[in-house]
Amino acid sequence: MTAQEHHSPQSFWTKYIWSQDHKVIAIQYSLTAIFVGLIALVLSTLMRLQLGFPGSFDFIDASAYYQYVTMHGMIMVVYLLTAIFLGGFGNYLIPLMVGARDMVFPFVNMLSYWFYLLAVVVLLASFFVTGGPTGAGWTLYPPQAILPGTPGSDGGIILMLISLGIFIIAATMGGLNYVTTVLQARTRGMTLMRMPLTIWGIFMATILALLAFPALFVSAIMMLFDKLLSTSFFMPAILSMGEQLGHEGGSPILFQHLFWFFGHPEVYIVALPAFGIVSDLISVHARKNIFGYRMMVWAIVVIGVLSFVVWAHHMYVSGMNPYFGYFFATTTLIIAVPTAIKVYNWVLTLWQGNIRMTVPMLFALGFVSTFTIGGLTGLFLGNVVVDLPLSDTYFVVAHFHMVMGVSPVLVIFGAIYHWYPKMTGKMLHDGLGKFHFWTTFIGTYTIFFPMHYLGVLGVPRRYYAYENYDFIPESAKDLNAFITIAAIFVALAQLVFLFNLAWSYFKGRAAGSNPWQATTLEWQTETTPPGHGNWGESIPECHRWAYDYSVPGYEQDYLPQNQPGEANA
Amino acid sequence: MSLFHSLTEKPWLQGNVVLPEQKSPERVRRSALKVLLSVISVLFLLFFVAFLMRSQYPDWRPLAEEPGQPLYYQGQLWLNTLYLVLSSFCFHWASVAVKRNSLKASQVGILVGGLFAAAFIGGQLIFWQQLQEQGFFVNHSPALSFFYLFTGLHIAHLVGGIIAWTMALFSLRTDQSRVALCATYWHYLLVLWGVLFALLVSKPETYDAIAAFCGLGQ
Numbered sequence: 001m002t003a004q005e006h007h008s009p010q011s012f013w014t015k016y017i018w019s020q021d022h023k024v025i026a027i028q029y030s031l032t033a034i035f036v037g038l039i040a041l042v043l044s045t046l047m048r049l050q051l052g053f054p055g056s057f058d059f060i061d062a063s064a065y066y067q068y069v070t071m072h073g074m075i076m077v078v079y080l081l082t083a084i085f086l087g088g089f090g091n092y093l094i095p096l097m098v099g100a101r102d103m104v105f106p107f108v109n110m111l112s113y114w115f116y117l118l119a120v121v122v123l124l125a126s127f128f129v130t131g132g133p134t135g136a137g138w139t140l141y142p143p144q145a146i147l148p149g150t151p152g153s154d155g156g157i158i159l160m161l162i163s164l165g166i167f168i169i170a171a172t173m174g175g176l177n178y179v180t181t182v183l184q185a186r187t188r189g190m191t192l193m194r195m196p197l198t199i200w201g202i203f204m205a206t207i208l209a210l211l212a213f214p215a216l217f218v219s220a221i222m223m224l225f226d227k228l229l230s231t232s233f234f235m236p237a238i239l240s241m242g243e244q245l246g247h248e249g250g251s252p253i254l255f256q257h258l259f260w261f262f263g264h265p266e267v268y269i270v271a272l273p274a275f276g277i278v279s280d281l282i283s284v285h286a287r288k289n290i291f292g293y294r295m296m297v298w299a300i301v302v303i304g305v306l307s308f309v310v311w312a313h314h315m316y317v318s319g320m321n322p323y324f325g326y327f328f329a330t331t332t333l334i335i336a337v338p339t340a341i342k343v344y345n346w347v348l349t350l351w352q353g354n355i356r357m358t359v360p361m362l363f364a365l366g367f368v369s370t371f372t373i374g375g376l377t378g379l380f381l382g383n384v385v386v387d388l389p390l391s392d393t394y395f396v397v398a399h400f401h402m403v404m405g406v407s408p409v410l411v412i413f414g415a416i417y418h419w420y421p422k423m424t425g426k427m428l429h430d431g432l433g434k435f436h437f438w439t440t441f442i443g444t445y446t447i448f449f450p451m452h453y454l455g456v457l458g459v460p461r462r463y464y465a466y467e468n469y470d471f472i473p474e475s476a477k478d479l480n481a482f483i484t485i486a487a488i489f490v491a492l493a494q495l496v497f498l499f500n501l502a503w504s505y506f507k508g509r510a511a512g513s514n515p516w517q518a519t520t521l522e523w524q525t526e527t528t529p530p531g532h533g534n535w536g537e538s539i540p541e542c543h544r545w546a547y548d549y550s551v552p553g554y555e556q557d558y559l560p561q562n563q564p565g566e567a568n569a
Numbered sequence: 570m571s572l573f574h575s576l577t578e579k580p581w582l583q584g585n586v587v588l589p590e591q592k593s594p595e596r597v598r599r600s601a602l603k604v605l606l607s608v609i610s611v612l613f614l615l616f617f618v619a620f621l622m623r624s625q626y627p628d629w630r631p632l633a634e635e636p637g638q639p640l641y642y643q644g645q646l647w648l649n650t651l652y653l654v655l656s657s658f659c660f661h662w663a664s665v666a667v668k669r670n671s672l673k674a675s676q677v678g679i680l681v682g683g684l685f686a687a688a689f690i691g692g693q694l695i696f697w698q699q700l701q702e703q704g705f706f707v708n709h710s711p712a713l714s715f716f717y718l719f720t721g722l723h724i725a726h727l728v729g730g731i732i733a734w735t736m737a738l739f740s741l742r743t744d745q746s747r748v749a750l751c752a753t754y755w756h757y758l759l760v761l762w763g764v765l766f767a768l769l770v771s772k773p774e775t776y777d778a779i780a781a782f783c784g785l786g787q
Contacts, residue, residue, distance in 0.1 A: 222718070
């Protein structure tokens with residue numbers, strides 16, 4: 001019996017439920033995030049039913065619609081995307097890719113998952129309290145979020161704020177582990193600049209999460225005080241339902257600053273892991289070293305830093321000082337530079353590569369397309385004078401869904417198709433995967449591309465119904481019906497993905513230890529899936545960077561990171 | 570190796586680079602503690618910014634400028650501060666004792682340090698009670714709301730520290746490395762309390778000056 005086997009968990013409970021193994025925790029995080037994400041997907045379909053066929057469904061009244069909007073947004077951004085990138089992929093990949101046996105604090109890592117699950121349970125509990133979940137919009141702006149008239153302004157908003165607080169505690173416990181593991185538990189030879197870009201992306205995103213989530217925590221606590229203890233942090237003197245409330249002098253704009261100080265880095269908390277993962281997918285499946293590795297790392301760091309000084313571009317319409325607008329427009333446009341460098345480098349990595357059109361590669365290419373489109377519309381909205389007329393229209397909905405909805409989700413799918421063989425030992429079905437990709441890729445374009453046009457027409461967002469607005473042409477209503485049908489189609493296509501996950505687990509082709517012929521350490525484990533402790537008797541040493549593909553003078557077209565010998569000459 | 574040097578490596582050109590053996594548990598824990606303190610600092614920094622922004626609104630009433638204001642009499646708060654100073658000192662003493670391999674002294678230091686920390690928490694709760702007896706509830710004024718919020722969060726962090734303290738106390742015979750980490754955390758919370766205390770009892774002109782310096786003035 002090896003030392004690792006001796007210490008490995010023996011019972012079902014310690015192995016699969018109260019597990020401290022980063023791989024099990026990663027799968028727990030991922031399954032929970034996918035479950036809650038499916039709920040958000042159903043909510044978005046319900047919203048689309050109302051928008052495409054207004055008045056046809058009696059159970060969708062205005063309150064329900066706003067509750068769907070709010071819960072869809074919050075779940076997707078925080079409870080799905082953040083959780084699956086950091087808690088899911090971060091947990092699974094960091095120790096394996098840096099050559100560690102586990103996270104540095106396995107017990108805290110386990111607590112992180114259970115706090116996350118508790119946050120999800122509290123959030124979902126709000127569907128069952130009187131008044132239902134909050135319908136304040138995912139930004140939860142006061143004063144409306146906690147006043148009567150807004151759906152879920154009692155139990156709903158309270159549970160939302162408590163849930164966010166618990167989530168942030170979970171994210172902090174996880175984040176401490178991820179950062180410390182990357183800094184202190186890398187194997188011999190794994191210098192920072194030998195780390196795969198996936199780890200760089202997750203590492204930087206974790207730092208952003210650790211520094212940005214406190215702003216959400218601060219605003220959630222202060223709003224809870226305003227709601228429960230009648231303080232006036234954010235609440236001004238206000239008449240509600242003809243009655244003077246006890247609040248006085250608070251500042252709703254203060255909440256907006258705090259919220260967006262979290263909210264904009266949040267975009268990059270989601271985007272940076274996606275950037276890193278896509279870099280690795282493209283390099284592996286194009287059999288070529290990543291173009292401009294150092295610049296890719298620097299771009300991740302620079303984007304991370306800049307993401308803290310752009311938040312007020314979400315607040316151009318709040319009446320801020322024009323000089324502030326000028327400052328934030330400038331920083332916002334500057335952030336396009338490192339981002340564009342990354343896009344160029346992905347394309348240049350593909351250039352003259354030996355491209356294998358595998359399912360992960362298709363999703364990676366899909367991401368480059370949707371991210372570029374979404375990024376370009378960001379340049380429009382980053383300018384104050386263009387943003388002002390477009391701010392409350394579907395143009396913004398189209399922009400952020402392309403850039404931080406569809407794009408990261410495509411990466412998540414690509415990453416699952418890429419690493420599922422390592423997690424389970426089985427390949428996902430290729431044909432079903434390709435069907436899933438094309439329906440999702442073309443389908444999401446048909447949903448969100450027309451929304452740009454709706455936005456330019458001036459169709460306002462956040463409206464429950466569009467009757468009796470003369471400026472909205474009849475054709476916009478037809479387009480909305482078309483978008484709804486496309487959305488239903490895309491939502492149903494995800495069932496194929498779920499079926500593939502389940503079917504392949506039992507019936508899938510055996511993957512072997514390194515089906516993609518990749519260089520990084522997670523593919524060099526003794527067993528697949530890796531056992532407890534990851535590496536058997538001794539941990540691997542790192543002898544080269546992560547991108548030795550198609551190196552001249554070698555028979556095989558990849559050199560694993562743990563293979564000794566000189567790097568490419 | 571400096572960060573700049575690390576980030577300018579050309580990994581595709583290098584031969585074998587062998588790092589030292591994996592880091593000791595103490596170094597890993599210290600690294601995690603630094604990250605944790607950074608997160609707590611950001612949390613309170615954001616609260617300070619919120620406090621300063623809110624202080625610039627016309628309904629702001631200071632807490633300690635004249636008799637009748639909630640924090641005008643600060644005796645209890647100064648006593649609590651003394652408890653925390655003594656607590657921090659005891660942890661420092663315990664930490665030094667560990668370095669000198671004096672297990673008994675470190676045991677006494679850490680135990681007494683924990684008791685003084687408990688006294689601080691008790692003293693803060695007594696002061697809350699005194700305020701409430703005088704009718705100064707959490708929604709009395711924005712500044713007082715911040716007082717309850719700041720002191721409550723500070724206590725919450727100290728309670729978290731007491732969990733670490735318990736672990737350090739029970740593992741003292743086998744692993745003394747936690748004592749120094751506890752000491753660092755306690756010193757940090759002492760400094761944090763000092764900043765909070767100073768901020769809460771400052772004059773409006775001070776807030777105006779800081780706010781103006783930060784570009785937050787009205």
